Amino acid sequence: MASRPTLVSVAAQLGLSRQTVSNAINAPERVNPETLKRVREVIAASGYRPNAAARQLRTRRSRNLGFRLFPTVDGINGAIMDRFLHSLTENLQLHGYRMTLFAASSDRAEIDSYGELLETADLDGFILTGTHHGDERGRWLMEREVPFVAFGRPWSTDDSGCPYPWVDVDGRAGTAEATADLLGRGHRRIGFLGWPESSEVGANRRSGWEAALSGVLAPGELKSLSVGVPDGIRDGAAGALKLLANGATAIVCASDSLALGASEQLRTASPGVPPAVIGFDDTPVAAAVGMSSVAQPVEEAARHIVKIMRGLLEGPAERSEPAAHVLLAPRLVLRDSGGPLATPIAL
Amino acid sequence: MASRPTLVSVAAQLGLSRQTVSNAINAPERVNPETLKRVREVIAASGYRPNAAARQLRTRRSRNLGFRLFPTVDGINGAIMDRFLHSLTENLQLHGYRMTLFAASSDRAEIDSYGELLETADLDGFILTGTHHGDERGRWLMEREVPFVAFGRPWSTDDSGCPYPWVDVDGRAGTAEATADLLGRGHRRIGFLGWPESSEVGANRRSGWEAALSGVLAPGELKSLSVGVPDGIRDGAAGALKLLANGATAIVCASDSLALGASEQLRTASPGVPPAVIGFDDTPVAAAVGMSSVAQPVEEAARHIVKIMRGLLEGPAERSEPAAHVLLAPRLVLRDSGGPLATPIAL
DNA sequence: CATTCACTTTTGATCGTTCAAATTCATTTA
DNA sequence: TAAATGAATTTGAACGATCAAAAGTGAATG
Numbered sequence A, B: 001m002a003s004r005p006t007l008v009s010v011a012a013q014l015g016l017s018r019q020t021v022s023n024a025i026n027a028p029e030r031v032n033p034e035t036l037k038r039v040r041e042v043i044a045a046s047g048y049r050p051n052a053a054a055r056q057l058r059t060r061r062s063r064n065l066g067f068r069l070f071p072t073v074d075g076i077n078g079a080i081m082d083r084f085l086h087s088l089t090e091n092l093q094l095h096g097y098r099m100t101l102f103a104a105s106s107d108r109a110e111i112d113s114y115g116e117l118l119e120t121a122d123l124d125g126f127i128l129t130g131t132h133h134g135d136e137r138g139r140w141l142m143e144r145e146v147p148f149v150a151f152g153r154p155w156s157t158d159d160s161g162c163p164y165p166w167v168d169v170d171g172r173a174g175t176a177e178a179t180a181d182l183l184g185r186g187h188r189r190i191g192f193l194g195w196p197e198s199s200e201v202g203a204n205r206r207s208g209w210e211a212a213l214s215g216v217l218a219p220g221e222l223k224s225l226s227v228g229v230p231d232g233i234r235d236g237a238a239g240a241l242k243l244l245a246n247g248a249t250a251i252v253c254a255s256d257s258l259a260l261g262a263s264e265q266l267r268t269a270s271p272g273v274p275p276a277v278i279g280f281d282d283t284p285v286a287a288a289v290g291m292s293s294v295a296q297p298v299e300e301a302a303r304h305i306v307k308i309m310r311g312l313l314e315g316p317a318e319r320s321e322p323a324a325h326v327l328l329a330p331r332l333v334l335r336d337s338g339g340p341l342a343t344p345i346a347l
Numbered sequence C: 001c002a003t004t005c006a007c008t009t010t011t012g013a014t015c016g017t018t019c020a021a022a023t024t025c026a027t028t029t030a
Numbered sequence D: 001t002a003a004a005t006g007a008a009t010t011t012g013a014a015c016g017a018t019c020a021a022a023a024g025t026g027a028a029t030g
Helices: A007-014 A018-026 A033-046 A052-059 A075-094 A107-120 A136-143 A171-184 A200-213 A219-224 A233-245 A256-269 A284-289 A298-314 B007-014 B018-026 B033-046 B052-059 B075-094 B107-121 B136-143 B171-184 B200-213 B219-224 B233-245 B256-269 B284-289 B298-314
Strands: A064-069 A098-103 A125-129 A148-151 A166-169 A190-194 A226-228 A250-253 A277-280 A292-295 A325-328 A331-333 B064-069 B098-103 B125-129 B148-151 B166-169 B190-194 B226-228 B250-253 B277-280 B292-295 B325-328 B331-333
Touching: A007 A018, A007 A033, A018 A033, A052 B052, A064 A075, A064 A107, A064 B075, A075 A098, A075 A125, A075 A298, A075 B064, A075 B075, A075 B098, A098 A107, A098 B075, A107 A136, A125 A136, A125 A298, A136 A148, A148 A298, A166 A298, A171 A190, A171 A200, A171 A250, A171 A277, A171 A292, A171 A331, A190 A200, A190 A233, A190 A256, A200 A226, A219 A226, A226 A233, A233 A250, A233 A256, A233 B284, A250 A256, A256 A277, A256 A284, A284 A292, A284 B233, A298 A325, B007 B018, B007 B033, B018 B033, B064 B075, B064 B107, B075 B098, B075 B125, B075 B298, B098 B107, B107 B136, B125 B136, B125 B298, B136 B148, B148 B298, B166 B298, B171 B190, B171 B200, B171 B250, B171 B277, B171 B292, B171 B331, B190 B200, B190 B233, B190 B256, B200 B226, B219 B226, B226 B233, B233 B250, B233 B256, B250 B256, B256 B277, B256 B284, B298 B325
Parallel strands: A064 A098, A064 A125, A125 A148, A148 A166, A166 A325, A190 A226, A190 A250, A250 A277, A277 A292, B064 B098, B064 B125, B125 B148, B148 B166, B166 B325, B190 B226, B190 B250, B250 B277, B277 B292
Antiparallel strands: A098 B098, A292 A331, B292 B331
């Protein structure tokens, strides 16, 4: 046993042909049950594993999927990408798939990489993140019939008619739930701290807040209780100040970064009272400071994506069914929203 | 041109043999300069790209490296892994390498994956992170002569004699610089807020603080000014309280999470004064709240790792030189250490 | 008893590349 | 002039798997 076993060496050991051994692995139903058993025993004993390169050369399948790494922008919200990536890798692994990373600084660069990766690395498909309105990536991939699943809606006029599969989290439902919770605690003038209009994810999250308050506040009041700022703690603090000035007593935020800033402003405005602020993404920072936040079920999203992807890759070639769309409900994680930053802990 | 160009199709177009075209790509010096030029033109025009699977099958090289994803523990400090991963991917990409991810919940599981990945995916090597004393992973890989580079020292008794290559950041130098800076600002009783004794990285960072203060404080005083707690904002707050009780006026921390907690305690203890706290890792949270921190040059580390890895994979087979060890100096990033959490921002 | 059939196993070709060993042809050397 | 050298190119044989089609079983069918 000098070198690694191959199909031929295993077959020779059994007095069978390579193809029978191959069938035992890939199409067991074609093999005589008794033979199958013998083959399997020898495979297990010899530690034989099919060579990926040879298989790939013949089948044109690599069992490798591409995933683009974005330049790190905000490490606070980026933390959920971490969880997503881990969960994705883990789930793919369960089914014999692997993930190949690549870096790209823009969507255009990402598309350029597709060609490169498809041709040189024989990737079977891609997983897209950060989709936005007018995203060219989906179109490019569809034109070439490259399998892919997006984490995030396309944000086109009619998401449900989208020709490619996506999995997303219902941000709107999340902010609505957060707002409802604050209403239940007696708040009426609840502000929304989000991103500028151009952000589709932001608009979606804002809509949940708006819907929850539509019967409570007048449209004019709603308008004065919503601000859009870039993402970040400082921006959040600045935005919160404006909301406070407009009479807000509680704030629902589009991200934990914003919420962290807002939280501090509310605390300064009314010392002693735990700030009624709810963040988004339930990042470790939120957990650490004891801030309530809307948690995205990224693990569940990863599972769905893997399932859909497997359907694309392993399902029948003629798939006339429409592309799968999964919208997952987030979960509101309630904490005291005050925590150690407000009240020093005694030993 | 229905299907993808191959060596044979390109050769036919040129009236040459496949091998000449192959040589033009892999050993240009063997090809007549004029022929070379012609071949290159046709390659460029046809968009030919060598098929990775075929190449891999023949050469037993995949140009793919493995990277283990750890379960996300702390999203605050995990953010630097994000940057590292991105930088690594980017640098490898420049040289035609790719990274394959895999998830493992323990070192033992990681080792199990090695076998699997080496056999089925033909990975050329691995990049290790989170090395610790008595790490079995390095040994396993060395025994099988699998190329790998570690990000992090082995933390054995004599790191410089380590038989395998590593790149690490000199944490000791970082905390020493941080401590020196605080000394320069007039502080004397500077505390160290780190992890329990068992952490080697923590002990290393502690040693820098100790060295910087050795001529300033008595051993007994040093002892009372150092605490070890698990990582996290709450732990940091608790630890800081203890240091304050022992008379500390400034604190050097082993992580930004700890520093964030400590920062708040100092602010409560002496309102109005920006807290003299320095964190470690320079995470986005530190930047966001305006806290000073010791920045790890992860991009530089990634570059070194890629360089060493390329040496292992592409260098002469007989490499008798000792394994490369690179210790990089971190950089102290000074901020006001107060920021928006302390002073609400006016619009 | 020959034919058909289902089931199981085998054979030959192929995927696209690189290695190792020819082969060609012009040029230098003995 | 024959032989040796050298550079440039070509040929045959892998690498290890899967596909497609053929061949070998034995039982059921007419």
